[in-house]
Amino acid sequence: MRVGLDVGGTKTDAVAIDAAGNVQARVRRTTGWGPEAVAATVVDAVGALADELALPVAAFESVGVGIPGLVEPGTTRVAHAVNLGIVELDLAAAVAPTLGLPVAVENDVKAAALGAYALGDGTGTLAYLNFGTGVAAGIVVDGVLWTGSTGTAGEVGHLSIDPDGPLCTCGQHGCVEAFSGGGTVARRWGRPGELPVRDIFDAADAGDAEAIVLRDGVAYGISAAIRALVLTVDAGTVVLGGGITMLGDRLMAVVGAQLEQSAEASPFIRSLRLDERVRVLPAGSPVAAIGAALLGAHRDTQEVLAHG
Amino acid sequence: MRVGLDVGGTKTDAVAIDAAGNVQARVRRTTGWGPEAVAATVVDAVGALADELALPVAAFESVGVGIPGLVEPGTTRVAHAVNLGIVELDLAAAVAPTLGLPVAVENDVKAAALGAYALGDGTGTLAYLNFGTGVAAGIVVDGVLWTGSTGTAGEVGHLSIDPDGPLCTCGQHGCVEAFSGGGTVARRWGRPGELPVRDIFDAADAGDAEAIVLRDGVAYGISAAIRALVLTVDAGTVVLGGGITMLGDRLMAVVGAQLEQSAEASPFIRSLRLDERVRVLPAGSPVAAIGAALLGAHRDTQEVLAHG
Numbered sequence: 174m175r176v177g178l179d180v181g182g183t184k185t186d187a188v189a190i191d192a193a194g195n196v197q198a199r200v201r202r203t204t205g206w207g208p209e210a211v212a213a214t215v216v217d218a219v220g221a222l223a224d225e226l227a228l229p230v231a232a233f234e235s236v237g238v239g240i241p242g243l244v245e246p247g248t249t250r251v252a253h254a255v256n257l258g259i260v261e262l263d264l265a266a267a268v269a270p271t272l273g274l275p276v277a278v279e280n281d282v283k284a285a286a287l288g289a290y291a292l293g294d295g296t297g298t299l300a301y302l303n304f305g306t307g308v309a310a311g312i313v314v315d316g317v318l319w320t321g322s323t324g325t326a327g328e329v330g331h332l333s334i335d336p337d338g339p340l341c342t343c344g345q346h347g348c349v350e351a352f353s354g355g356g357t358v359a360r361r362w363g364r365p366g367e368l369p370v371r372d373i374f375d376a377a378d379a380g381d382a383e384a385i386v387l388r389d390g391v392a393y394g395i396s397a398a399i400r401a402l403v404l405t406v407d408a409g410t411v412v413l414g415g416g417i418t419m420l421g422d423r424l425m426a427v428v429g430a431q432l433e434q435s436a437e438a439s440p441f442i443r444s445l446r447l448d449e450r451v452r453v454l455p456a457g458s459p460v461a462a463i464g465a466a467l468l469g470a471h472r473d474t475q476e477v478l479a480h481g
Numbered sequence: 482m483r484v485g486l487d488v489g490g491t492k493t494d495a496v497a498i499d500a501a502g503n504v505q506a507r508v509r510r511t512t513g514w515g516p517e518a519v520a521a522t523v524v525d526a527v528g529a530l531a532d533e534l535a536l537p538v539a540a541f542e543s544v545g546v547g548i549p550g551l552v553e554p555g556t557t558r559v560a561h562a563v564n565l566g567i568v569e570l571d572l573a574a575a576v577a578p579t580l581g582l583p584v585a586v587e588n589d590v591k592a593a594a595l596g597a598y599a600l601g602d603g604t605g606t607l608a609y610l611n612f613g614t615g616v617a618a619g620i621v622v623d624g625v626l627w628t629g630s631t632g633t634a635g636e637v638g639h640l641s642i643d644p645d646g647p648l649c650t651c652g653q654h655g656c657v658e659a660f661s662g663g664g665t666v667a668r669r670w671g672r673p674g675e676l677p678v679r680d681i682f683d684a685a686d687a688g689d690a691e692a693i694v695l696r697d698g699v700a701y702g703i704s705a706a707i708r709a710l711v712l713t714v715d716a717g718t719v720v721l722g723g724g725i726t727m728l729g730d731r732l733m734a735v736v737g738a739q740l741e742q743s744a745e746a747s748p749f750i751r752s753l754r755l756d757e758r759v760r761v762l763p764a765g766s767p768v769a770a771i772g773a774a775l776l777g778a779h780r781d782t783q784e785v786l787a788h789g
Contacts, residue, residue, distance in 0.1 A: 297630045312713075321715020322605045323753075328712045331749055333705070335644055344747035397641070404636045405620075405713040407629020439652035441639055445631075 174226070176219055176236045176274075177288075177466025179281060179459065180204055180211060182256035187218040188462040189226060189233065194291055198225040199459060207258040211240075212267035219272055230272060235469025237277045238264055239284030239461040246324045249278040256306075277468035281461050282327070283318055286311025288464025289412040289454070300408035301460075302329070302398055304417040308350040310398070312406055319406075330354065334397040339390070349401075352394030355416055362387055370416075374423055388427060391417075395424075396431035396447075403445055411447075414454040425453050482534070484527055484544045484582075485596075485774025487589055487767065488512055488519060490564035495526040496770040497534060497541065502599055506533040507767060515566040519548075520575040527580055538580060543777025545585045546572055547592030547769040554632045557586040564614075585776035589769050590635070591626055594619025596772025597720040597762070608716035609768075610637070610706055612725035616658040618706070620714055627714075638662060642705040647698070657709075660702030663724055670695060678724075682731055696735060699725075703732075704739035704755075711753050719755075722762040733761050 174197060179186040181204060189198040200221040205214045215238060223230045242254030249265030265276035279287075286301035290313040293299060301311045308330030312319035319326050330350035331343050338347020339361060342354075351357050359369035362384075366372040370391065376384035395413065402408045417424060429448055436443035454460055482505060487494040489512060497506040508529040513522045523546060531538045550562025557573030573584035587595075594609035598621040601607060609619045616638030620627040627634050638658035639651050646655020647669060650662075659665050667677035670692075674680040678699065684692035703721065710716045725732060737756055744751035762768055 310713075319714070322717025323715055325711070325753060326713065326715035328715075331747070332709055332712050333743075334642060336642075336701075337645065341747075343749040345743060345750065346746075393644075401640055401709060401713060403633070404640050405618075405634065405709060406627070407631055407634035407636075409630025435641075435653060438654075439639070439649075441651040442653065445633060 174228070174233055175466040175469045176222055176233050177284075177462040177464065177468070178215055178218055178236070178238045179284070179461035179465060180214065180238060180240045180257065181281070182241065185214050185218050186459050186462045187222055188459050188466060189222045190463060190466045194463070194467075196459065196463065198222050199462075200225060204257065208262045208267065211254075211257050211259060211262070212264065215264070215268045216271050219274075230274070233274055235275045235277065235466075236268075236272060237279070237284070237465035237468030239279055239281035239465040239468075240264065241281045243324075244278050244280045244283075246320045249276060251278060275469060277465075279318070279465065279468050280311075281465075282309045283311040284464035284468060285414055285461035286313050286327075286412075286464065287318055287467050288460035288462070289313075289414065290316060291463060291467055292458075292460065293410055293412070293452075297409040298406055299410045299412065300327070300402040300406065301412045301414060302395070302402065303415040304353055304355070304395065304413065305415040306354060306356040308354045308394070308398065310402060312402075312408065329398045329401055332398070332401055334394065334401075349394045349398045352390040353398070353417075354394075358387060358391060368419070371420065374420060389431075392427035392431045395428045396435065399428075399432065399447055399451060400435065400442070403447060403450065409450060410452060411450050412452050412454060414458070414460060418454050418456045421453075421456065425451070482536070482541055483774040483777050484530055484541050485592070485770040485772065485776070486523055486526055486544070486546045487592070487769035487773060488522065488546060488548045488565065489589070490549065493522050493526050494767050494770045495530055496767050496774060497530045498771060498774045502771070502775075504767065504771065506530050507770075508533060512565065516570045516575065519562075519565050519567060519570070520572065523572070523576045524579050527582075538582070541582055543583045543585065543774075544576075544580060545587070545592065545773035545776030547587055547589035547773040547776075548572065549589045551632075552586050552588045552591075554628045557584060559586060583777060585773075587626070587773065587776050588619075589773075590617045591619040592772035592776060593722055593769035594621050594635075594720075594772065595626055595775050596768035596770070597621075597722065598624060599771060599775055600766075600768065601718060601720070601760075605717040606714055607718045607720065608635070608710040608714065609720045609722060610703070610710065611723040612661055612663070612703065612721065613723040614662060614664040616662045616702070616706065618710060620710075620716065622714075637706045637709055640706070640709055642702070642709075657702045657706045660698040661706070661725075662702075666695060666699060676727070679728065682728060697739075700735035700739045703736045704743065707736075707740065707755055707759060708743065708750070711755060711758065717758060718760060719758050720760045720762060722766070722768060726762050726764045726766075729761075729764065733759070
C-alpha cells in the first residue's frame with residue numbers, strides 16, 4: 174500500500190492506494206501554517222490513514238506528497254509554497270526520519286496530472302489543466318511526467334492570449350490566468366461572497382452584463398489553454414481540474430461553446446476534435462493525492478531515502 | 482553514408498552525411514510538380530549525390546525525405562502537399578524500387594527539427610520554429626521527434642494570440658501565422674516585390690507606418706510562439722528557421738526587443754531567460770535535409786522497406 178497526500182492551502186487530502194491503484198482509505202486534515210506545521214500535518218495524516226486501515230505506518234511502502242510550490246526536479250525540496258507559509262523546505266528530510274518511509278515530493282498540479290493519467294485509459298499524452306487561484310498544467314506522456322528543460326513545462330497560465338486583455342499578477346496582459354484564475358477573477362469581480370466564480374456564473378445567468386463579460390472570459394481562457402496544449406504537445410486528453418470544477422456541467426457548457434466557436438471559424442481547429450479530448454474531473458476527486466501516491470512507485474526508493 | 486532530401490516547393494536540397502553526421506556532399510535540384518515528377522526529382526537528386534561522391538547509389542545506407550505535407554506517423558504516405566501538386570502519395574513505394582534503398586519520409590519541419598537537434602549540443606528539449614509561407618514547429622526530446630497523440634504536435638502557427646488580430650487563412654483571428662507567416666504578411670502588405678518580408682523591414686526602417694505595424698506584428702507572432710513553446714513543453718532551445726531567416730540579425734533585433742518587453746513586464750517571464758534559449762539558423766542551412774538523412778538512422782530498415 175502506498176500513501177499519497179495533497180497538501181492544500183487549507184486542507185490536506187490523504188489516500189492509501191493498493192497495488193492496483195484503488196483507494197483503500199482516505200482522510201482529511203486541516204493543513205498547518207509554516208514548515209514545521211506542514212511537516213506535522215503530513216506525519217499526522219499518514220498516521221491517521223494507518224489507523225483507518227488498522228495497520229502500522231511501517232506497513233506502507235512509500236509516501237508521496239503533492240504540494241503547491243516549486244519542487245526542484247528530482248529532489249524533495251519545496252520552495253515558494255506561499256499559501257503554506259513555506260519559503261524553502263526539504264519535506265522528505267523533515268518527515269522521513271519520523272515516518273521511516275521513503276518520501277517523494279512533487280508540485281501538486283504535476284502530481285494531479287499523474288493521478289488523472291492513472292484514472293484514465295493510461296495511454297498517450299495527457300494534459301491536466303488546473304484552474305484554482307492560479308492556472309497551471311501538468312503533462313504526462315506514456316505515464317511519465319514531462320518536466321521539460323528547466324522544470325517549467327505546463328506553465329500555460331502565463332501564456333498571453335490577448336495583448337489588450339486584463340492585467341495578470343505576473344505583469345503581462347491577457348494571460349490565461351488573468352482570464353480564468355480564481356484569484357484574478359475574484360479581484361475583477363470585486364463583490365463579497367465565498368465563491369466568487371459561482372456568484373459570477375449565477376449573476377451572468379441572471380443577465381448581469383459585467384458577470385457575463387467575466388464568465389465568458391473564464392471560458393475564453395480555458396478554451397485557449399486547451400487549444401494551446403493540443404497545438405503544442407498534441408495532448409490526446411485534456412483533463413480540467415481545480416476549484417473551478419465545482420461548477421460542474423455549467424463549466425463545460427460555456428467552455429464547449431467557445432470550443433465550438435473556434436471550430437466553426439476554422440476547419441483546421443475543427444479537425445482537432447477538441448471537444449472530444451476534454452474531460453472535467455468530478456469536484457473533490459482526490460486526483461492529486463492519488464498521483465502523489467504513485468510518485469513513490471516511480472522513484473528510486475534508495476535515492477529518495479537518501480534525502481531523508 | 483546516408484542521404485537526406487528537403488523537397489521544397491521550388492528547390493530540392495539533398496545531402497549525404499557520414500556516420501559522424503558531417504555533410505560529405507550537397508546538391509540542389511528544381512522540384513518537379515505532381516506525384517511522378519516529385520518522385521523523379523528524388524531519384525535524380527540521389528543519383529546526383531552518388532555522382533558527386535563517385536559512388537554507386539547502392540553504397541548509400543538509406544534515404545530520408547522531408548516534404549511539406551502531412552505524413553501519417555510511422556508511414557511513408559504524404560497527403561496534402563499542396564505546394565508540390567500532391568494530394569496523396571506513398572513516396573517510398575514510388576522511389577524505393579528504383580533506388581533499391583530503404584526510404585523514410587517525414588514532414589519537412591519535423592525533419593528540420595531533427596536536423597537542428599543534431600547540429601546543437603544534442604541534449605534536452607528543442608523546438609524548431611519554422612517561419613515560411615506558413616508557421617509550424619517540430620519538437621525533439623532527447624533526440625526523438627515528438628509526434629503527440631494525433632500527429633499534430635507543434636502546430637503553434639494556429640495558436641491565436643490576439644482575438645482582435647488579423648484573419649488567418651485557417652479562419653481564426655490573430656493566429657501566430659496570421660502575424661508572422663510569409664503568405665499572410667505578403668497579402669496584408671499587398672505591394673509588389675519578390676521578398677515582401679524584406680521589403681516590409683526596409684520600409685519600416687525608412688519610417689513607413691504600415692510597414693512598422695506589419696514588422697512589429699511579425700516580431701510579436703514570433704515572440705509569442707517562443708513563449709508558447711517554453712510555457713508548454715519548456716523547450717531549452719528554440720531554433721528559428723525558414724525563409725524569414727534571410728533577414729539575419731535584423732530579425733533577432735526585433736524579436737529580441739519583444740522578448741525584452743515581456744521580460745520587463747513580467748518577472749516570471751524574465752525568469753525563463755527566453756533570449757538565452759533562442760537561436761536563428763544561418764539562412765540556407767540544410768537543416769531539413771540533414772534531419773531527413775537522420776530519419777533513416779532512427780527507423781527500422783525492414784519496416785521501411787516493407788512499404789517500398
